[in-house]
Amino acid sequence: MALDPTAAREQILEFCKSKTKTKFYFNDFTKLFPDAGQREVKKVLTTLVNEQVMEFWSSGSTTMYGLKGAGKQHSEE
Amino acid sequence: MAFISTGYDPSKPMEGRITDIGPRHFEEFYPPVIKKNKGQWAYHEICEAGILMHKAKGGDEVYTVRCGGARLISVTLLREVCDIADKYCGGYVRWTTRNNVEFMVDTLAKAKELKADLNSRKFAGGSFKFPVGGTGAGITNIVHTQGWVHCHTPATDASGTVKVAMDELFEHFTKMDLPAPVRVSMACCLNMCGAVHCSDIAILGYHRKPPIIDNKVLDNICEIPLAVAACPTGAIRPTKTEHEGKTVNTVAIKQDRCMFCGNCYTMCPALPLSDKEGDGLVIMAGGKISNRISRPKFSKVVVAFIPNEPPRWPTLAKVLRQIVTAYAAEANKYERLGDWAERIGWERFFEKTGLEFTSHLIDDFRDPAYYTWRQTTQFKW
Amino acid sequence: MAKHQTPLLDQLESGPWPSFVSDIKQHAEFRHANEGKVEYQIPVDVCDDLLGALELSYVDGETHWKHGGIVGVFGYGGGVIGRYSDSPEKFPGVAHFHTIRINQPAGKYYTTKYLRQLADLWDFRGSGLMNLHGATGDLVCLGTTTPQLEEIFYTLTHDFNTDLGGSGGNLRTPADCLGQSRCEFACYDTQDLCHTLTNDYQDELHRPAFPYKFKFKFDGCPNGCVASIARSDFSVIGTWKDEIKVDQDAVKGYVKGDFKPNAGAHDNPKWGKFDIVKEVIDLCPTKCMSYDGALKINNKECTRCMHCINTMPRALHIGDERGASLFVGAKAPILDGAQMGSLLVPFVPVESPYDEIKEVIEKLWDWWMEEGKNRERIGELIKRQGFPKMLEVTGIKADARHVLEPRSNPYIFWKEEDVPGGWQRDINVYRKKHAL
Numbered sequence: 001m002a003l004d005p006t007a008a009r010e011q012i013l014e015f016c017k018s019k020t021k022t023k024f025y026f027n028d029f030t031k032l033f034p035d036a037g038q039r040e041v042k043k044v045l046t047t048l049v050n051e052q053v054m055e056f057w058s059s060g061s062t063t064m065y066g067l068k069g070a071g072k073q074h075s076e077e
Numbered sequence: 078m079a080f081i082s083t084g085y086d087p088s089k090p091m092e093g094r095i096t097d098i099g100p101r102h103f104e105e106f107y108p109p110v111i112k113k114n115k116g117q118w119a120y121h122e123i124c125e126a127g128i129l130m131h132k133a134k135g136g137d138e139v140y141t142v143r144c145g146g147a148r149l150i151s152v153t154l155l156r157e158v159c160d161i162a163d164k165y166c167g168g169y170v171r172w173t174t175r176n177n178v179e180f181m182v183d184t185l186a187k188a189k190e191l192k193a194d195l196n197s198r199k200f201a202g203g204s205f206k207f208p209v210g211g212t213g214a215g216i217t218n219i220v221h222t223q224g225w226v227h228c229h230t231p232a233t234d235a236s237g238t239v240k241v242a243m244d245e246l247f248e249h250f251t252k253m254d255l256p257a258p259v260r261v262s263m264a265c266c267l268n269m270c271g272a273v274h275c276s277d278i279a280i281l282g283y284h285r286k287p288p289i290i291d292n293k294v295l296d297n298i299c300e301i302p303l304a305v306a307a308c309p310t311g312a313i314r315p316t317k318t319e320h321e322g323k324t325v326n327t328v329a330i331k332q333d334r335c336m337f338c339g340n341c342y343t344m345c346p347a348l349p350l351s352d353k354e355g356d357g358l359v360i361m362a363g364g365k366i367s368n369r370i371s372r373p374k375f376s377k378v379v380v381a382f383i384p385n386e387p388p389r390w391p392t393l394a395k396v397l398r399q400i401v402t403a404y405a406a407e408a409n410k411y412e413r414l415g416d417w418a419e420r421i422g423w424e425r426f427f428e429k430t431g432l433e434f435t436s437h438l439i440d441d442f443r444d445p446a447y448y449t450w451r452q453t454t455q456f457k458w
Numbered sequence: 459m460a461k462h463q464t465p466l467l468d469q470l471e472s473g474p475w476p477s478f479v480s481d482i483k484q485h486a487e488f489r490h491a492n493e494g495k496v497e498y499q500i501p502v503d504v505c506d507d508l509l510g511a512l513e514l515s516y517v518d519g520e521t522h523w524k525h526g527g528i529v530g531v532f533g534y535g536g537g538v539i540g541r542y543s544d545s546p547e548k549f550p551g552v553a554h555f556h557t558i559r560i561n562q563p564a565g566k567y568y569t570t571k572y573l574r575q576l577a578d579l580w581d582f583r584g585s586g587l588m589n590l591h592g593a594t595g596d597l598v599c600l601g602t603t604t605p606q607l608e609e610i611f612y613t614l615t616h617d618f619n620t621d622l623g624g625s626g627g628n629l630r631t632p633a634d635c636l637g638q639s640r641c642e643f644a645c646y647d648t649q650d651l652c653h654t655l656t657n658d659y660q661d662e663l664h665r666p667a668f669p670y671k672f673k674f675k676f677d678g679c680p681n682g683c684v685a686s687i688a689r690s691d692f693s694v695i696g697t698w699k700d701e702i703k704v705d706q707d708a709v710k711g712y713v714k715g716d717f718k719p720n721a722g723a724h725d726n727p728k729w730g731k732f733d734i735v736k737e738v739i740d741l742c743p744t745k746c747m748s749y750d751g752a753l754k755i756n757n758k759e760c761t762r763c764m765h766c767i768n769t770m771p772r773a774l775h776i777g778d779e780r781g782a783s784l785f786v787g788a789k790a791p792i793l794d795g796a797q798m799g800s801l802l803v804p805f806v807p808v809e810s811p812y813d814e815i816k817e818v819i820e821k822l823w824d825w826w827m828e829e830g831k832n833r834e835r836i837g838e839l840i841k842r843q844g845f846p847k848m849l850e851v852t853g854i855k856a857d858a859r860h861v862l863e864p865r866s867n868p869y870i871f872w873k874e875e876d877v878p879g880g881w882q883r884d885i886n887v888y889r890k891k892h893a894l
Contacts, residue, residue, distance in 0.1 A: 026667045038827050123721055151587055174684050176591070253723055272789070369763050445795050
């Protein structure tokens with residue numbers, strides 16, 4: 001089943017807002033779309049990052065996605 | 078110090094953006110003799126320590142002068158490398174996997190002249206800038222991690238311990254007097270950014286104290302679920318505690334489950350674990366990567382702990398000397414350190430090196446441990 | 459006069475090995491002198507403050523760096539490591555001290571023109587301190603401030619035609635040995651494979667979608683100079699299938715002492731004269747060689763350990779039917795112990811555009827992305843779900859070469875479809891034959 005990008009986008013944003021944590025692993029999102037391919041989900045996330053709605057957070061060894069500006073660890077500490 | 082912009086506009090990050098172009102194509106950087114003879118090399122020979130000769134099927138020869146150096150290098154030194162490469166090598170130079178610099182010339186005479194030039198260059202403090210060596214059956218440069226120069230979870234420094242180790246073993250860098258190559262590697266904590274687990278000798282930084290919990294700030298600067306999820310052994314759980322009369326959200330750590338990896342500290346700066354007395358070094362030995370004669374093998378822990386003794390880490394230097402001296406005297410030609418230890422038996426390894434065998438050296442971590450215990454009557458007195 | 463006294467670090471200036479302390483000091487002076495009138499974009503005393511901060515770590519026995527959180531260039535999930543000093547008031551020059559990983563060219567050859575360009579950029583927008591190279595292979599630029607990151611990226615991509623390397627949960631910068639460019643042992647073109655896969659997988663390198671890091675390394679032969687079998691999740695090691703090529707005259711040359719044995723790698727006189735029986739024939743792990751004036755090799759029994767070829771490179775050469783073996787799952791010890799790569803594909807031809815290799819990689823990724831837990835390397839997934847599962851997902855047939863020995867427990871988890879008649883049985887049918 002092909003992913004509807006507009007619906008998927010809304011579902012991702014709602015999922016992020018519904019959680020107390022603010023950083024998510026990639027597979028937290030693929031779990032939202034069990035029928036979609038991983039690459040399709042990634043495309044939606046990449047678009048959200050390019051539109052500055054979401055951003056990456058990296059520990060150096062692992063990387064997570066989150067809403068832009070959310071969470072407690074920011075670049076300007 | 079006025080900010081000078083390239084033209085990048087932060088409000089329109091995608092405008093004119095170039096991405097996903099990868100590295101430069103390697104062929105742009107091949108010296109002409111390399112480009113011409115790629116895939117056509119017939120054989121090679123080490124002329125003397127630090128000088129290699131590769132002969133092409135068509136008769137071309139390329140002489141490579143290899144020199145060591147710190148992995149941490151300033152652009153001042155990098156420009157000096159460029160000056161040398163411009164003078165001798167037509168503006169080409171390369172680095173090896175083990176942080177050595179290689180200059181390529183077309184005759185042995187030029188290689189020797191270059192070797193003399195490189196060996197004559199010294200820092201104001203007196204050390205060599207470009208010591209020539211690192212070939213054949215000796216000790217080449219150490220691959221290592223960042224340590225106190227740039228990392229947030231190291232249990233020791235990398236550049237300093239490497240400097241001490243190479244000073245101690247320097248004679249084996251400029252000569253090829255060992256039975257086989259000895260590859261030394263260094264990593265600053267058990268996460269091993271520089272996977273050192275298959276080295277003839279590995280120097281590994283190690284923490285020995287679980288994190289301190291900074292209850293005052295933890296809930297303000299950390300996301301507790303992320304700190305909990307970061308622990309590889311599941312030793313961290315969320316909890317509440319009293320701090321200065323107030324109930325605060327924090328974490329509890331099952332200390333006897335902590336393996337001192339620092340992953341929680343990466344996710345949560347309120348869980349620092351570095352400690353002057355707690356931190357130090359583990360020495361591992363006998364690993365290899367090459368398939369030559371024997372299979373690749375893991376390094377084994379031969380010294381459970383050496384305290385951090387900056388700036389010159391004398392105990393580290395002594396232990397390295399003990400291992401290399403015993404190996405140099407006892408091993409057969411072509412025999413790697415781990416092959417030697419297996420041939421004579423690890424019980425004999427500790428006798429020959431003078432290292433103490435302690436209970437910490439017996440594996441008790443999960444399943445592979447059993448396979449390292451002795452299930453035979455065969456052992457040596 | 460140095461900005462900070464560094465009596466402990468000063469002790470690392472003596473001794474023969476090149477001193478990083480002396481080097482940082484000379485660069486600190488260079489920055490202050492600023493003969494090129496560079497408009498430094500980060501503090502002029504960054505090197506002084508780095509030495510000061512490092513000295514403090516030498517006194518305290520503890521690091522003074524904090525981890526950085528969200529620092530990177532727009533749209534990329536890797537390539538930049540954020541770092542901040544925990545004592546910025548003492549060392550303002552290194553208050554921000556972020557690292558940028560630049561993707562190195564395959565084989566690590568450079569022109570001085572390119573290196574000088576990089577040096578100028580890093581002087582202008584960074585500390586002027588680098589690692590050549592990082593543990594994974596990148597050109598590492600140590601120490602810059604957040605506002606400089608996009609500027610540096612812009613210059614790298616627009617003027618240097620160069621991209622960043624990887625970090626975090628993505629494909630890490632692939633690395634290779636120098637291969638056929640200058641080595642007669644190389645069984646395939648490591649540089650071309652490394653460069654091609656790096657470019658084909660740019661999205662995986664820059665935009666994380668993996669459970670954890672994933673490394674490619676390419677060794678041209680079983681000597682393994684780039685350590686792929688220990689250090690990469692996906693390791694490609696050159697090998698061959700046919701016979702070792704022997705030049706009997708050159709063998710005689712070694713025996714007579716005309717050529718230096720082991721390619722001249724020993725200079726200790728204690729080893730004495732070369733003895734082909736003791737040094738080659740007897741050390742062959744499969745004992746497939748003999749010498750009676752001519753060298754004979756029973757190639758069918760050879761396991762290509764390279765010892766004889768390494769020892770007599772003028773006389774012995776790798777075969778002509780060349781390709782590579784593929785190994786999967788190497789990683790450092792955390793968490794469940796160290797792993798080396800396990801053999802998945804004994805032989806694959808290595809020919810551009812490398813579709814056969816990419817097919818294996820992509821099947822492994824699909825499996826790992828679907829089944830891998832967060833922070834689980836593929837080597838751990840193989841252990842958790844079993845080697846046969848990896849064969850299943852990659853569609854590779856089991857081969858005795860996959861193991862050192864068969865299993866010594868009989869606990870085979872048969873599947874229903876493996877057993878004739880299936881697992882659904884009628885108890886009444888059973889009871890007709892077997893009373894309670």
